[in-house]
Amino acid sequence: MSSAKPTVAILGAGSIGCYVGGCLASAGAKVTLVGRERVLSGIRSNGLMVSDYRGRSSHIDSESITLATDANACSGADIILVCVKSAATEEAAMQLHDHVKASVTVISFQNGIDNADRLRKTLPGVNVLSGMVPFNVIDRGNGAFHQGSAGELEVETGMLPDGIEALFANCQLPLLRPADMAGIRWGKLLLNLNNPINALSGIPLREELAQRNFRRCLALAQREALDLMDACDIRPAKVTPLPPTWLPTLLDTPDWLFTRAAKRMLAIDPLARSSMWEDLELGRPTEIDWINGEVLKLAQRCGRSAPVNATLVELIHDAERGGRRNWTADELLRVLETAR
Numbered sequence: 038m039s040s041a042k043p044t045v046a047i048l049g050a051g052s053i054g055c056y057v058g059g060c061l062a063s064a065g066a067k068v069t070l071v072g073r074e075r076v077l078s079g080i081r082s083n084g085l086m087v088s089d090y091r092g093r094s095s096h097i098d099s100e101s102i103t104l105a106t107d108a109n110a111c112s113g114a115d116i117i118l119v120c121v122k123s124a125a126t127e128e129a130a131m132q133l134h135d136h137v138k139a140s141v142t143v144i145s146f147q148n149g150i151d152n153a154d155r156l157r158k159t160l161p162g163v164n165v166l167s168g169m170v171p172f173n174v175i176d177r178g179n180g181a182f183h184q185g186s187a188g189e190l191e192v193e194t195g196m197l198p199d200g201i202e203a204l205f206a207n208c209q210l211p212l213l214r215p216a217d218m219a220g221i222r223w224g225k226l227l228l229n230l231n232n233p234i235n236a237l238s239g240i241p242l243r244e245e246l247a248q249r250n251f252r253r254c255l256a257l258a259q260r261e262a263l264d265l266m267d268a269c270d271i272r273p274a275k276v277t278p279l280p281p282t283w284l285p286t287l288l289d290t291p292d293w294l295f296t297r298a299a300k301r302m303l304a305i306d307p308l309a310r311s312s313m314w315e316d317l318e319l320g321r322p323t324e325i326d327w328i329n330g331e332v333l334k335l336a337q338r339c340g341r342s343a344p345v346n347a348t349l350v351e352l353i354h355d356a357e358r359g360g361r362r363n364w365t366a367d368e369l370l371r372v373l374e375t376a377r
């Protein structure tokens with residue numbers, strides 16, 4: 038590769054894709070965003086605005102980025118960041134298969150466990166790396182994307198094109214390269230078990246986590262997942278200041294103690310919600326089968342059951358089919374405790 042800056046394409050220009058793409062473009066990278074016209078039109082009219090809780094505030098002219106709805110716009114890229122939801126991974130991979138050069142590197146910046154493997158299956162011979170986005174991004178509309186919580190991007194070890202790590206570091210999104218990416222994915226999944234609880238609550242994350250009975254719902258889901266991970270010899274990595282096995286105990290504590298002990302967990306934009314809430318709001322399929330559904334797969338693998346996570350999966354599928362309502366913490370806890 039030449040000393041020119043690597044070219045970056047984002048497949049899936051939504052909250053994460055536009056935020057990361059905007060940050061990279063603000064550092065001078067040549068960025069292509071591939072997404073839906075409903076998202077791109079806001080950027081065409083207003084430019085792309087990226088901001089964060091620390092005071093980042095960058096505006097990128099729409100002429101400085103390439104905007105496209107067809108994945109063939111990824112064809113010249115040195116690196117492609119896949120930022121579609123898990124349900125769209127296969128379709129995205131098929132589209133890339135037809136257009137990318139063999140030397141490209143693909144990073145999956147998606148939640149869930151197996152998105153990178155699913156990409157590898159359709160893109161044999163391509164350097165596909167698993168990534169993790171620990172922070173929340175809010176789509177404020179009209180081309181504005183806001184990082185609402187802390188955390189650093191992680192990408193599994195493996196070759197990255199020249200200049201890529203410097204590019205991410207230059208725009209204050211340094212890449213961590215953990216050796217145990219599988220453990221990181223399982224550790225993140227434990228936190229993401231809150232996504233359906235937040236979506237069912239109908240309230241922002243900070244308000245939801247401030248209520249002990251919603252936290253108890255999450256603790257039930259996490260304890261069940263931790264037991265099954267242990268039974269399947271899976272060691273979730275530490276992705277918060279506390280070891281994963283301590284999380285349910287922290288969540289169970291009374292509000293006065295939790296608000297003191299979990300300052301970092303509550304350090305989140307007051308408007309932030311899980312992207313599962315956003316999917317239900319927009320009538321889109323959610324990632325539930327790739328989040329809590331992974332716990333059901335573990336249960337199947339070791340001949341056990343996972344009633345708490347199965348109930349959350351069922352409630353979200355009901356909501357996807359139109360049976361949506363906002364649950365109180367007491368109601369949801371009662372249903373999950375009865376299922377157990």
Ligand SMILES: NC(=O)c1ccc[n+]([C@@H]2O[C@H](COP(=O)([O-])OP(=O)(O)OC[C@H]3O[C@@H](n4cnc5c(N)ncnc54)[C@H](OP(=O)(O)O)[C@@H]3O)[C@@H](O)[C@H]2O)c1
Nearest residue numbers: 049050051052053071072120121125147148170173174312
């Ligand atoms: N949002 C967050 O705060 C956050 C935080 C951490 C991790 N994550 C994870 O990051 C991943 C992306 O989440 P997100 O919230 O950024 O999703 P998102 O806002 O839904 O963005 C994805 C966008 O890609 C579009 N898309 C899907 N397939 C496409 C294709 N083949 N070509 C072009 N566009 C396509 C989607 O359109 P359609 O809706 O029409 O399919 C959607 O507009 C998920 O795995 C999520 O769990 C999200």
